[in-house]
Amino acid sequence: MNARVTTDRDSPWFSGHFPEDPILPGIGLLNMVADCIAAAKEETIVMAGLGRVKFRKIVRPGEQLDILATSDNKRDQYTFRITSGGQDVCSGIMRFTPQENPQVNNSEVMSNEISQTITRIAAIIIDELKLEDVTPETFDADLDLVDEVGIDSMDLATIALVLRDEYGIRIDEDDYPKLTTVRIIAEYIDNKLKSSE
Amino acid sequence: MQTEKQPGYKFSEIIADPVIRKRWEKVQKYFFLRESTYDMSNRCNIRCEGCYYFAGESKKQFADENRDPAAWKQLFEAEKERGITFVVLAGAEPALAPELCRVCFDVIPLGAIATNGLKPIPQDIDYRIHISTWGNDTTSLAVRKAPDMLVRQMENYKDDPRAVFVYTFSPVNIDEAREVTELLAKGGQQITFNMFSAPVGYNGHLRHTPETLAQTRRVMTELLAEFPTTVLFSPYNILAHTEEKGLHELFSCSYPRMNPSTDIGLGRSFRQYRTDLAWDREAACCVPDTDCDDCRHYAAGSAVVTARMYRHATDPATFSAWLDYVDTYLAVWVRGYDKGKNLCEHPVIPIG
Numbered sequence: 001m002n003a004r005v006t007t008d009r010d011s012p013w014f015s016g017h018f019p020e021d022p023i024l025p026g027i028g029l030l031n032m033v034a035d036c037i038a039a040a041k042e043e044t045i046v047m048a049g050l051g052r053v054k055f056r057k058i059v060r061p062g063e064q065l066d067i068l069a070t071s072d073n074k075r076d077q078y079t080f081r082i083t084s085g086g087q088d089v090c091s092g093i094m095r096f097t098p099q100e101n102p103q104v105n106n107s108e109v110m111s112n113e114i115s116q117t118i119t120r121i122a123a124i125i126i127d128e129l130k131l132e133d134v135t136p137e138t139f140d141a142d143l144d145l146v147d148e149v150g151i152d153s154m155d156l157a158t159i160a161l162v163l164r165d166e167y168g169i170r171i172d173e174d175d176y177p178k179l180t181t182v183r184i185i186a187e188y189i190d191n192k193l194k195s196s197e
Numbered sequence: 198m199q200t201e202k203q204p205g206y207k208f209s210e211i212i213a214d215p216v217i218r219k220r221w222e223k224v225q226k227y228f229f230l231r232e233s234t235y236d237m238s239n240r241c242n243i244r245c246e247g248c249y250y251f252a253g254e255s256k257k258q259f260a261d262e263n264r265d266p267a268a269w270k271q272l273f274e275a276e277k278e279r280g281i282t283f284v285v286l287a288g289a290e291p292a293l294a295p296e297l298c299r300v301c302f303d304v305i306p307l308g309a310i311a312t313n314g315l316k317p318i319p320q321d322i323d324y325r326i327h328i329s330t331w332g333n334d335t336t337s338l339a340v341r342k343a344p345d346m347l348v349r350q351m352e353n354y355k356d357d358p359r360a361v362f363v364y365t366f367s368p369v370n371i372d373e374a375r376e377v378t379e380l381l382a383k384g385g386q387q388i389t390f391n392m393f394s395a396p397v398g399y400n401g402h403l404r405h406t407p408e409t410l411a412q413t414r415r416v417m418t419e420l421l422a423e424f425p426t427t428v429l430f431s432p433y434n435i436l437a438h439t440e441e442k443g444l445h446e447l448f449s450c451s452y453p454r455m456n457p458s459t460d461i462g463l464g465r466s467f468r469q470y471r472t473d474l475a476w477d478r479e480a481a482c483c484v485p486d487t488d489c490d491d492c493r494h495y496a497a498g499s500a501v502v503t504a505r506m507y508r509h510a511t512d513p514a515t516f517s518a519w520l521d522y523v524d525t526y527l528a529v530w531v532r533g534y535d536k537g538k539n540l541c542e543h544p545v546i547p548i549g
Contacts, residue, residue: 146461150280153451153462154228157506161208173449173507177460 001040001069005032009061024059029090033080037069037094045076045096051140052148053092054133057084065089093140117186124162125182129155141183167193211516220540224523227531230307232463232500233276234285234483235470237297238262241289242315245331245341247367247403249484250289252396257485258289260471266300272474273304280466283530284308285483285496286324292316298324309530311363314350315343318359325532326359330388332370333377340369340403347377351384361429361529362386363495367393368402368409371416378420382427389429389529390417392438392493396486404491407441414439429528431521431539436546437502438493445489448501452482455489463500499526517541 007014007024014022034047059065069080076096082089122139125131129151145151151159153176160171163185169192171179179185212218236250239262244251251258263269276284284305286298292312301308302322310318314328328350331337337346354360362381364374374390381388392413395404405413417435421428440447445455456464469481480486483496502522509519517540528536 146465151461152228152231152466153504154506156461157504158225158228160507161510165207165209171507173505176462177458177464180460 001037001067003036003067005036005065005067007059007061007063007065011061014061022061024061024063026053026055026090029055029059029065029082030092030094032065033067033069033078033082033094034096036067037078037080037096040069047094048076048097049095049140049142050134050138051093051095051143052134053090053138054088055090057087057089059084059089069094095140114183114186114190117189118182120166121159121163121182121185121189124159124166125149125151128158128162139182141186142181144180145182146180163189169193169196206512208510211510211513214513216540217513217517217520220517220520220524220537223537224520224527227527227534230283230531231280231466232283232285233281233466233468233470234287235301236260236288236472237286237291238289238294239472240293241313242293243290243313243341243343247340247393247396247399247401249396249486250287252399252486257471257480260473260475262472263474264294264297266296268474269297269300270304272470273301276468277305281305282307284324285311287311290316292318295319295322298322307531313341313343313346314353314360314362315346317353320357323359323532325361325530326354326357327363327529328354328360330362330364330377331367333373336370336373340367347380351380351386354386355384359532360386362388363391364388365391365393366405366413366417368405371409371412374416374420378424378427382424387427387429388424389495389525390434390438391495394443394484394494394497395488395491397488399488405493410439410441425538429525429536431518431525432542432544433518433522434498434525436544437522438495438498443490443492444494444497444501445492448505450482450489450492450497450501451504452497452500453478454480454482454485462504495529498522499530502526514541514543515545518545 013024013028017023017025038045063084066083069078072079078094080094081091118141119136123136126134126136126139143149156176163171167189169189179188212221236257239258239260284301285308286301290313291298291310295318298310298318299322302324309325309327311327312318318326330347331340334345334347338344364377366374378388393403393405414435417430421430444450450456451463453464453467458464467481468476469485470476484494487494503526506519509515521539521541524537527534
């Protein structure tokens, strides 16, 4: 999917962000991508997650942007890139769920409890690894922590210690290799907590 | 809700101590190190009894020698690409292939070279240089068939901040460590300790016994106390490397040779390249051909003990002992890293 967008000088995004130094906020860029994908799919969809998002260039009022989004092999996942005059502005991965009856497939819907755990683990990883350009809310819970985030055994040991403090569980060293994504870690913690109840 | 039995301290409580936190933050900066090792030459200018390179069954000593700098450059660039940030250049004798060591240094700037120290390595190859020492010059002559080794090694690396002497304790040289340490202290040079670990199939007189392990522990302890600025070691290093149990039994070795997992850590990233630029997962560890049950190598411990951080985070003393171990490992292996004062001066039982 290709789209070309010119940012509206009168957009409310710019009025307070920032006074006398208007910049399109990152969320505005992401919203633009989501709107374009929704329009291309001709259905109502809800953004379910973001991954590997990088913001590389400031966007000013009236700037022309080119948006390219391609469907990945994974269902409802898109890799996107925004450029301005050939310069990279923003890139990343965006995942969606259909809006209609979003709770039909239980396997795709996280319980609130797991969702909170995922967000907390993401926050710990971001803090310990000093990751930039990502927030606990936008961290893709299915990213491979070794291949895609680049963590190694010492990073994981540190994270395991922080999780031990937080949840009062022991994470066996032999289990490290299994803990490949934030979602898997969250489920591991959930199981540990349930088994100790 | 009842949770599993926890250690007495939270991790956050342990590192709340300002001294521990400062050391933790100091070592944590080096968690990016990802190591692999490379045999740079299949030649050596001496032949030592029980040599790790020429003994053993992996046949690495029979690999062809690739002397093409372009081929090595290509290898190191590929290594860098796959995330290797620290190299260990070994042998037979890497000082016989300085042009290849230089190619490596130009691509990956952090590393160490294991050498017998008889041929100086050019100054522009700014890696840590580990000079192997197997006793005083009388013993070296008997075991390594080379006269005046220590005298020549010290002269070659006089006032060279890259150099650290690695004294390998075997049953026949335990008491000579004092003489060697005193000489190095007078020369303003540094020493760290290694343990002779038998190659597979070796049953000669250099293999340690419970008695020689205990004797080694006593001598190491004395030397560390008497020469704290010369000896790069800690009380926990001493205990971990002189236990009757080897490192694998104590800490579960994470090198590929003993670790089938390729998911994370050394099992995923470590390779040991031979002189023909090939590597074999079955033989991949820091000193191939060592009998794993007898392994107490300083190089193995540097990776294996360090990797077991979680189990040491039980209380301030145990975690401090682990920090001392990591601080020692970094001081021994990384150029420009200065060892701090040991935090845990009393013995802590290795966490097996």
